[in-house]
Amino acid sequence: MYIIRRRGSSDFISGFKVLQGSQNPEPIWVEGWDNPEIRVYKSEVDALVAQVLVTADGLTSYIEEVPEN
Numbered sequence: 001m002y003i004i005r006r007r008g009s010s011d012f013i014s015g016f017k018v019l020q021g022s023q024n025p026e027p028i029w030v031e032g033w034d035n036p037e038i039r040v041y042k043s044e045v046d047a048l049v050a051q052v053l054v055t056a057d058g059l060t061s062y063i064e065e066v067p068e069n
Contacts, residue, residue, distance in 0.1 A: 001040050001068055002047035007060040012038040016053060027054050040066070 004013040006029060014037040016025035030037045041047040047063045054061045 001042060001066050002044055002063050003038055003040055003066055004047055004051055004054060005062050005064055007062060013050065013054065013061075014039050016050075025053055027059065 005011065009031075010033055011029040011031050012033075012035065013027055014030040014035075015028045017028055018025050039050070041050065044063065044065075051061055051063055
């Protein structure tokens with residue numbers, strides 16, 4: 001399982017929203033390592049696909065592997 005974290009912070013992707021007139025969805029960030037709204041991706045490939053959208057928004061992020069509970 002994988003999560004996407006904003007570089008240098010404790011902010012994580014919880015999803016994306018599409019703004020009217022925009023081609024790229026805007027990332028929605030939540031704060032905190034234990035925030036239940038953090039989006040968890042089942043595979044690294046799924047996380048990489050989402051990370052492309054984050055990068056398109058001009059932000060630097062990391063994909064982190066998290067243990068399954």
